[in-house]
Amino acid sequence: MTKICVLTTVHQAYDGRIYHKQCKSLKKAGYDVTLLAPKPDKMIKDDGINLIPIEKPKNELKRFLHAFKVFKLAKETKADLYHFHDPELIPVGVLLRIFTRKPVIFDVHEHYPNAIMSKKYLKSWLKRPIRLAYEIIEKLSLPILSGVIYTTEEIGKRYKSYTSCKIENYPLTDMFPPLQKVKGDHHTLLYLGGITRIRGIEELIDGFAKVAIERPEAKLLFVGGFESDSFEREIKQKVKEHHLEEKVQFKGKVPYEQIEGYLSTASIGIIPYLPVPNHLVCLPNKLFEYMAAGVAVISSDFPHYRKVVESSSSGLLIDPESPQSIAKAMISLLDDATLTDEMGQNGRVAFETKYNWNSEEEKLVAFYRKILTK
Numbered sequence: 001m002t003k004i005c006v007l008t009t010v011h012q013a014y015d016g017r018i019y020h021k022q023c024k025s026l027k028k029a030g031y032d033v034t035l036l037a038p039k040p041d042k043m044i045k046d047d048g049i050n051l052i053p054i055e056k057p058k059n060e061l062k063r064f065l066h067a068f069k070v071f072k073l074a075k076e077t078k079a080d081l082y083h084f085h086d087p088e089l090i091p092v093g094v095l096l097r098i099f100t101r102k103p104v105i106f107d108v109h110e111h112y113p114n115a116i117m118s119k120k121y122l123k124s125w126l127k128r129p130i131r132l133a134y135e136i137i138e139k140l141s142l143p144i145l146s147g148v149i150y151t152t153e154e155i156g157k158r159y160k161s162y163t164s165c166k167i168e169n170y171p172l173t174d175m176f177p178p179l180q181k182v183k184g185d186h187h188t189l190l191y192l193g194g195i196t197r198i199r200g201i202e203e204l205i206d207g208f209a210k211v212a213i214e215r216p217e218a219k220l221l222f223v224g225g226f227e228s229d230s231f232e233r234e235i236k237q238k239v240k241e242h243h244l245e246e247k248v249q250f251k252g253k254v255p256y257e258q259i260e261g262y263l264s265t266a267s268i269g270i271i272p273y274l275p276v277p278n279h280l281v282c283l284p285n286k287l288f289e290y291m292a293a294g295v296a297v298i299s300s301d302f303p304h305y306r307k308v309v310e311s312s313s314s315g316l317l318i319d320p321e322s323p324q325s326i327a328k329a330m331i332s333l334l335d336d337a338t339l340t341d342e343m344g345q346n347g348r349v350a351f352e353t354k355y356n357w358n359s360e361e362e363k364l365v366a367f368y369r370k371i372l373t374k
Contacts, residue, residue, distance in 0.1 A: 001032045002372065005079035009067055010086045013037035013051055014044065016256040016285070017109070017169045018085055023049050025361040026368070034077050036070060052077075067092050075100060081146075081372060087112050087134065090141050103146035103371045111155050112138075114277035118198055147371045149364075152304060154281040163374075165367040169285040170355045176260055176292035179348055186337045187217045189330060190266035190295065192259065192286045195250075196227040198279070200272030200300070200320040201235055207272075207326030209242035215334050218247065223262045225253040263293035267340050268333050271299045272320045283308070288355045290315075291347030296340045298329045308355070314347030 004026055011018055019035065027033045027048050039053030052073060055066065071092045074082060082096045083105040090106065097104040116122070116131045142148065148164040150156045156166050189208070195201055208220045226232035239248050254262065263269070269290035273279045283304050290297050297315025299305045309315045316332060319325040333340045 001030065002081070003032045003034065003077065003079045004368075005034045005036065005074050005077045005082050007036045007070060007074055007082065007084040007089055007092065008086055009038065009054065009056065009070060009089065011037065013040040013053065014256060016259075019049070020175075020256055021169070021172060021357055021361070022083075022107075022364060025357075025364055029365045029368075031368070034079065036073055036077075071095050081105065081368065083107060085109065087138075090137060094141050094144050097144050097146065103374070105147045105149060105367075105371060106142070106145050108148060108150040108155060108159070111158075111278050111281045114281060118276040118278050120197060146374070147367065149367065152281060152283055154304070163371070165363060167360050167363050167367070168283065168355075169288075170357050170360055171285070171289050171292040171351065172357045173352075175257065176289075176351070179294040179345070184263075184265050184267040184295070185219070186267045186340060187215075187334065188219045188221055188266040189268045189270055189298075189334075190263065190290075191220070191222045191224070191270050191272075192263070192289065193224045193284070194227060195222060195224050195231070195235065197231060198274050198276050200274045202238065203274075203320060203323050204270065204272045204326060205235065205238050205242065205244070205248070206323035207330065208248070209244060210323060210327035211330045211334070212242070212244055212247050215331060218330070218334055220244075220248045221262070221266060222248070222250045223252075223254055223259070259289060260293060263289065263295055266295060267337075267344060268330070269293075269295040269297055270326075270330075271297065271305070272318065272326060273300045273302075274320050275300070275302065280304075288351060291355060292351040294344040294348040296333055296343035297347060298326070298333070308350075312346055312350035314343050314350060316343075 006023055008018055023033050023035055034050040034052060036052045036054055038056035054070060067088050074096060081103045084093050085107045093104045093106055113131045113135055116134060117127050142162050148159040148162050149167050150159055150164060151168050211218050239245060271284055271287055280302055287299060287308060291314050297309055299309050299315055299317055300320040301317035306317055309317060316329040318329045
């Protein structure tokens with residue numbers, strides 16, 4: 001049986017994209033899959049995937065230094081193919097390719113040069129040198145690696161001269177069963193995912209404050225973790241200043257397999273991402289999770305987002321930097337349950353016919369076969 005070793009030092013072990021989709025799909029295709037990932041609070045047993053838990057570094061510098069410790073663990077698996085998911089693992093991927101002579105795949109989740117420019121913890125004067133250093137390292141490393149997996153055509157432009165494949169992070173069909181007649185609460189708006197400044201959370205709270213005045217029955221639910229303790233304090237203070245304590249709830253992080261349960265409690269899902277460079281070229285998986293759950297979408301008006309939302313008639317587009325624009329869209333859907341349900345149903349149809357993992361799974365397995373037979 002062909003052995004596969006999947007590596008990540010950043011993402012949680014039971015990450016939706018890495019574990020629930022890719023690893024399980026590879027296992028189903030007949031591969032012997034080992035996953036090296038940060039140790040989870042609770043291990044899943046008897047799933048057929050061998051998890052090797054590793055320490056998760058606590059800061060960016062340690063992430064880079066720790067990556068080299070991962071090289072030894074990965075090499076010891078004696079895999080027939082290595083598949084890594086984090087840019088700081090590029091040196092590890094190169095070393096594995098050189099010392100094992102086995103194929104190595106780099107899975108690109110974002111436009112990393114753009115992402116570097118959006119990092120708040122980096123000093124402004126450091127961003128361009130770090131971006132340049134990354135681009136040089138990537139350019140030198142890619143000819144050594146065996147293949148690249150990426151999302152969106154715009155990100156893929158950077159890898160067109162290499163063996164590559166576009167695989168989107170669409171939702172699992174078995175995670176989102178057919179919609180029931182009973183809909184979620186038409187007064188509840190949901191934000192799903194990491195709660196960070198560049199994802200427009202401040203503007204979202206300010207916009208919802210306007211909604212709460214005109215529609216006091218409205219509620220806003222956050223499902224996801226804060227980027228930092230300081231930002232959590234800042235946002236909760238803003239909620240308090242707007243007197244929204246009874247209308248805004250924070251559920252924190254939840255396991256990937258529990259996402260659908262929270263989505264079923266709402267009828268409107270919000271993606272208020274700000275127009276930072278990385279957001280303009282990527283597609284958030286929560287957009288498709290909202291659609292899969294039959295939840296009407298309120299989304300930032302960026303080209304990639306607009307193409308999906310308008311072609312499927314699944315929601316409304318907003319200026320994420322304008323609380324007034326956010327509030328207007330919220331009120332439009334809160335006041336028209338029929339329209340909200342219709343958009344939710346349209347999104348669900350688009351998920352069932354196009355934006356689901358089934359087709360991406362086929363592309364993943366085909367790409368593996370291509371790499372392994374080269």
